[in-house]
Amino acid sequence: MVIVTRSLSALACLLLLPLAVLAQDGQNVQDKEKEKEGESKGLRFVWNRRPSLRAGDMLRVDFRVKLQEDGLSFSPKSEAPEESFVFARRRIGIQGNFLKVFEYQVERELTRESPWRDVFLNFRYFRDVQLQAGRFKVPFSLDQLTGEMDNDFIHRSRIGDLLAPGRDVGVMAHGRVLGRGLSYQGGVFRHDGDNSRFGHNPGAGRTVAGRIVVTPLRLVTKDSPLADLETGFAMTGGDVPEGLNALRGVSIWDTRFSSDVYVKGRRLRTGVEENWEPGPFSVKSEYVRVSDERREQGLLNDDLPKLLSRGWYVSATWIVTGEKKAGGIEPSRPLFRHGAGAIEIAGRYDRIRFGSNAPGEEPETNPRAVNLAENGEGIWAAGVNWYVNHWVKIQVNSMREAFEDIDRSPRPGRARFWTHIVRFQFVL
Amino acid sequence: MRLRTLGGGFVLACLVLLNAARTAAQSPPAPEPPPDPTAGFFNDDVIQEVRLTLNSKDWTALKTNFQSNTYYPCQFTWQSVTLKNIGIRSRGNGSRSGTKPGLRVDFDHYAPGQRFQTVLKSVVLRNNTQDASMMHERLAMKLLALMGFPAPREAFAKLYVNNTYAGLYTIVESIDKPFLTRNLGQNDGFLYEYDYDFNDEPYHFEYRGSDPALYSPKPFKPSTHEKDPDAKPIEAMIKIINEASDNDFVRRMSDYLDLKSFMTYVGVENFLGETDGMLGDWAINNFYMYRVEHSTRSLLIPWDRSQSFTGGPGFSIWHNIFDIPAQSRNRLMDRAVKFTDLLDVYLDTLLKAAELASKPVETEADAAPSHTSAADPQNPGWLETEILREYQQIRAIARADSFKPYTNDEFEQAFEDLLKFARERSGFVKDEVHKFRR
16 A cells, blocks of 8 residues: 555656656757757757757767666565565766767766766767777676666566676777678676675676677668567676675575575676567567686585576567657657557566586585586566656566575575566656 | 463473483383484494595685684585585684684585484584583583483594594584484474673573563574574563562472472582583573473573583582672572572582482492492592593593694693592582581
8 A cells, every 4th residue: 555655656756757857848949959050159058858068069968867766566475575665776977978079978876885887988989999988888688788777677687687797897899880780899897797796796807798789681681570680699708706706696586596606717608689679569588698617616625517507588578559669669649748658568588597517416505516406586577668758667567486496485485476566767 | 371381391390200210220111212323423432533524715714714603515424424515614602713613513504404314403513622621511411411401412523624633522412403302302392592602791680671582582592493482481480580579489480490400400510610501600601491392381401511620629519609799690599599498409419419420330340339438549439430431532632632722731630630520529519518507
């Protein structure tokens, strides 16, 4: 009941926010015209869907605000995480460009712990070869690289959340070649991303990462719906220091379901991804495998078989109101502008599993086991996304988690758990 | 409620009687019990040999971080039995050591349900770093068992870590469900470990208030029913200790604790010159309390006897009873000792323990009753005989233990001190009791 009340309050607030924005946006259509007319006329304030400072084409500063508020409900209720209504994200930032060839973004979460998100500078003298430096996402995993505000689901897939690196500090070359038929990213990073570092776990050291995405059929035909089918390959490599520094399995309920494991040596990620967005539909799929060496980690200081963390997902969406999926959904008839916004339905199944490949050995749960007793989970997710207008999105998701090892589930002895979430999102 | 309490009292009385019967020499013939699969492991006629195999960095980390309770994976070998997938950690309070760590071996830490010799969930490998003789613990537990208390079984062991001799340890049976089953025939009651750390405020059974959380998990740390420790009966018992009138005290306490058994417990502790027990110099310490199934009544189980004998043979029988300020006294003992019948139990226990310790051991060749003095070196009493037996058993390997925090001369001196205790203690105690009674 509390959640419902708070949800309605939040909904009201989030709907009022864009009303103010809409008013501003209407007034500033004229500003857009002026912008076109006099690009070199000094510093000006522009409101083009979001507030912006411009000085011709020499400087652009867009002000960004991103808010997400979640209402959570769990089943079974007892011993579950407390049902709550929380701000999932409160971010502010700026982004833009200067001197024609430099792009930048600075984004900060309004929290005390690890507040900085993207903080980078991109040099774009050539479109084919660009250089980016700072803190940004290590190029790996389609799901992880999709912006938090653009996700089809409230929670990323487990592989996107737990196995993909996430953000780190580094430098990267990237660009698009072959008539946009191939895009690439390759860089060196200080570690292997925020998702690998938690508690006392420092993650891997210096990490090299690369990703290519090709649209092979575009080279053959541009008219076929399959022309936009993207296939991607990605890899990262780095060395993990000795310790209980393995990647972890965490449930939607925020409980650990993988055991601590001692690792030492090379961490190698490989990933394959598919993305197809014909018209109002989309189909995505991804497979990720991470291997961690366990040099000298046996009881006799011997080398152990690698820790393998792997998983995959398949997801599909359909915008029932007919808008196009590719390039981001823009409601053709927003709420309060002769319409009700865009409605999308989405479904996904994802799996993740942790273990080691040591057939013939007794599976054990201790952190130096030769054959690590495997555990993993599979999650069904279904949801409805309501794109109210350009700024507001409301998502409703239901997820069913099923654990392989019931002794390491959020409530030992029970295998299946439900989570229901409603999210209100406002992006300026 | 009253019926339930009476029922619990009856069960407890049965349990105590059963245990006493088990220790009695002339028990009637009973059906042969099934062989105890752990008997060989706790056989104290031999020095056991335990081998642990673990990553050398874990062993270094355990010793470096010996104050931490971090578990490390390990392989455990005894005789031809090897168990994998077990956990060990540093343990102890004042005995913790980075040179010769005390160890808790949990057979089921990583593998729930795994048991050693089909029964044991865990054992303790005591490092004996607070006892130069290394014999206090085992001697004291033996006497407590002879006096009818459920006491953990113990045996000396040579410990090898990664095939390197790591010192002389004492294997100590854990106080847990298998222990309760073996000793009491039940294990589903509430077992609490009295958890006193030297940083804690000294506690003497003062009443802290009506909230059970003021008593558990600190200082009564639940060892069973951890998620629902139900400390209300503890709170009620401590309230009676502090607030019941003299007219009501014994009757109301009987719902929670057998006061005669309590007086016996402290009597044995005093005979042993215990300075860190129920009437300890720092506060009450070193015991478990088990509340019998479907009852409010508890019984005491002794733990950690490294400070037994440290009071010496002339340890006053009134130590920490009458010779300290009232606010430092054990509140329960302070009340109980004022009742003549309970005081008599205490004094009788002292005499009984003195008799037991000084009575020469009958051998098959010497079955006739002996009237020889306990102090007669030609015919030593039980305690002295046991000290000599254990000393002969461990002397060579104790001296070879380079990790012990004592020199070999200190080890020999501690042995001499124990002999002196054995030869003088009984006489001293008997004299003090008789002097008081006159």
